[in-house]
Amino acid sequence: MEMEELLKSALRFPSPDDKLRNSRDIQHIYYLVASIYISYPRISISQATYSTSSSITSFIMSGFAELVPAFTVHVHIAPATAIGTLSTGTSLVHLPFVQDSGYLRSEPGYPIQVDAVFAHGADYVKVDQDGKVGRLEVQSVLKTAKGEALRYNYTGNVDLTSPGGKILRDESDAATTQFGDVFGRIQFETGAEALKGLENRVYVQSGRFIVEKGKPVVVEYKISEVVA
Known part of the structure; x- marks a missing residue:
């Protein structure tokens, strides 16, 4: 059965007149199905689709940002x-x-496509007096292969009581971490016409640290757009 048919079968609306609001709703449903299917590879696509039905209805009715x-x-x-x-x-x-070094790259299918490398950047981390939280303040500039410049600034928090704190303290047993200890709020600025849409959208990010012997520490962020 095609994915579209499975999605239709998963939807449970109060009346026949209820419809998806726009294409972003459909995109959101695909992400729900994919995330369940990837997380639980033993289940079928149809099971994953069925499992999303309550989430889909909740999404359409709730009004919370996604x-x-x-x-x-x-x-x-x-x-x-x-x-x-x-x-x-x-x-x-x-x-x-x-x-x-490093990069910022668009996810496949995202409407604004970027593939850029960091030309400059720094993070000024203010550590609370109790040593438990670091307050991030980042300013950076990326450049694409076409020479387009993009300013990527963010503020956020890092939990220093987590394994990520060991990395920032340069402790000997520091290791690659999971997502969930570093979060940020992003501001993009650019003069490149193809990237102007970034300035008008709201983005947040979740991060982790990647540690490999003999290489610089990498902070990996997954950036998401906030939509209604």
Whole structure:
């Protein structure tokens, strides 16, 4: 059975007049089905589709914002410099990006396609007095192969009590982490006409740290667009 037919069979509306609001609703349904099917490979597509029916109805009726996968980012970070304790009592750490490395790439099918490399960037991390949370403040610039420049700034939090904290403290047993300890709010700015749409959308990101011996630490982010 085709995916479209399975999706139709999964939908349960209160009346025949109820319809999907727009193409983003359909895209959201595909993401729901795919995520269940990938997470539980032993089930069939039809089972995955059926499992999403309540989620689909909830999505259409609730009005809560949803996330659409947009980009994957790899930031290569150089060794940190401790700036010290500020007058506010928080400590400040500077984490420079490795120049001409890493990337920001669009997910397949996302309407704004980007493939760019970091030309410059740095993270200024303010650590709370209790040492439990780091407040991120990043400014960076990426460039595409066509020479288009894109400013990628974000603020966010990192849980320093998590395994990611070991990486930022440069502890000997630091290792690659899972997603869920680093989150950010993004602002894009650009003069490139093909990328202008980034300035008018809202994005958030979830991150993790990748540690490989002999290589710079990589911060990997999954960026999603916030939609209604």
